[in-house]
Amino acid sequence: MVISPPQKLTMLFEIIGAGVFSYGLFYLLAMCFVDCDVELWFYSIFGRSPRKLKGKVVCITGASSGIGEHTAKALAKRGVKLALTARRKNELERVKRECIELSKGQLVDDDVLVLAFDITDLSLHKKVLEQIINHFGSLDILVNNAGRSQRALFEHIQMNVDKQMFDLNVFAVVNLSRFAVKYFSERGSGHVAVVSSLAGVFGVPYSATYTATKHAIHGYFGALRTEKTGKNIAVTLLCPGPVYTNFLQESFTEKDGEKYGIPANKTDRRMTGERCGELCAVALANRTHESWMGIFPMMPFVYTAVYFPIVSKMCLKLLGPQRLFKIRDSKEITLDEVAIA
Ligand SMILES: NC(=O)c1ccc[n+]([C@@H]2O[C@H](COP(=O)([O-])OP(=O)(O)OC[C@H]3O[C@@H](n4cnc5c(N)ncnc54)[C@H](OP(=O)(O)O)[C@@H]3O)[C@@H](O)[C@H]2O)c1
Numbered sequence: 001m002v003i004s005p006p007q008k009l010t011m012l013f014e015i016i017g018a019g020v021f022s023y024g025l026f027y028l029l030a031m032c033f034v035d036c037d038v039e040l041w042f043y044s045i046f047g048r049s050p051r052k053l054k055g056k057v058v059c060i061t062g063a064s065s066g067i068g069e070h071t072a073k074a075l076a077k078r079g080v081k082l083a084l085t086a087r088r089k090n091e092l093e094r095v096k097r098e099c100i101e102l103s104k105g106q107l108v109d110d111d112v113l114v115l116a117f118d119i120t121d122l123s124l125h126k127k128v129l130e131q132i133i134n135h136f137g138s139l140d141i142l143v144n145n146a147g148r149s150q151r152a153l154f155e156h157i158q159m160n161v162d163k164q165m166f167d168l169n170v171f172a173v174v175n176l177s178r179f180a181v182k183y184f185s186e187r188g189s190g191h192v193a194v195v196s197s198l199a200g201v202f203g204v205p206y207s208a209t210y211t212a213t214k215h216a217i218h219g220y221f222g223a224l225r226t227e228k229t230g231k232n233i234a235v236t237l238l239c240p241g242p243v244y245t246n247f248l249q250e251s252f253t254e255k256d257g258e259k260y261g262i263p264a265n266k267t268d269r270r271m272t273g274e275r276c277g278e279l280c281a282v283a284l285a286n287r288t289h290e291s292w293m294g295i296f297p298m299m300p301f302v303y304t305a306v307y308f309p310i311v312s313k314m315c316l317k318l319l320g321p322q323r324l325f326k327i328r329d330s331k332e333i334t335l336d337e338v339a340i341a
Pocket of ligand 1: 061062063064065066067068085086087088089091117118119120145146147148149168195196197198239240241242243244245246247248250
């Protein structure tokens with residue numbers, strides 16, 4: 001059978017169309033069934049295993065609980081040497097013991113260093129990094145994880161709360177990272193990661209300052225990544241959605257000195273800390289630029305917000321901020337004015 005040139009052209013377009021359709025369908029299904037972005041999911045199966053980080057030195061801030069603790073444990077299982085920092089020394093010592101146990105003989109006491117300090121005291125940062133480098137002889141990856149969230153109504157937030165949140169979630173991260181980047185630049189390689197949030201990708205209701213701090217992180221570290229292109233210094237933004245940790249209880253509110261104080265329930269729809277730590281380890285091993293994590297419906301939400309802003313606007317109108325809050329926290333909002341409205 002002879003195929004004419006117009007028929008050949010039609011066939012070519014049909015093949016391209018089928019390819020585009022299959023790619024779209026694959027993404028749509030992946031978004032609904034996986035608990036992270038498609039790139040990270042792909043790396044978790046076919047990418048560089050975190051085992052490849054064995055023997056490297058990783059410093060994790062905020063390692064006394066939650067995502068920091070679970071990332072430390074995921075790395076310890078692969079024989080990664082760790083510097084663990086936070087304020088609660090006894091909790092850090094507990095995490096250290098558990099990391100050594102999980103490493104099954106790959107790590108000994110000297111391979112996990114505990115440094116208890118308040119990360120908002122910027123005057124300590126240089127000394128802390130020097131202590132780590134002197135102890136291990138090098139530092140390969142800095143994971144900035146320490147941080148706190150917020151539940152508050154925008155118009156009620158006291159300026160002092162904004163300032164404290166930027167001190168912890170932004171300026172402490174930037175200051176510590178500057179010392180690390182100077183060191184990485186001198187030795188010609190290194191990796192800086194920050195535990196941001198899906199709130200760093202789109203605006204979440206009742207957490208305005210928190211959203212702003214995480215967006216600021218994306219600004220600072222996006223610029224750093226561009227500056228260091230081709231210089232063997234990687235920058236990774238780890239963006240979890242709701243994860244089961246102490247986070248909610250520890251959250252700032254609108255008032256200076258107040259904590260939200262409502263703990264997450266075991267039954268809440270949140271990713272486990274273990275799974276989040278594992279995904280962070282995969283992202284670090286593969287030096288991703290930005291990795292999203294969260295159980296359904298977080299991935300369709302974030303993909304829609306980033307790639308289909310008009311659809312996202314319509315969804316927001318249909319759902320409303322309070323239902324979005326419920327999806328995020330698995331409970332009704334308790335802020336007085338919102339609850340009454
Ligand atoms: N859980 C979530 O749903 C979620 C979602 C997206 C992003 N995140 C991000 O994940 C990171 C960790 O949060 P998490 O959920 O694991 O909460 P978490 O269990 O409360 O952990 C927070 C960590 O930060 C440390 N920290 C807080 N203030 C500090 C300070 N002033 N100085 C030194 N360390 C300090 C805490 O240790 P000490 O109290 O011992 O100092 C703790 O180890 C945060 O950056 C957060 O924005 C969490």
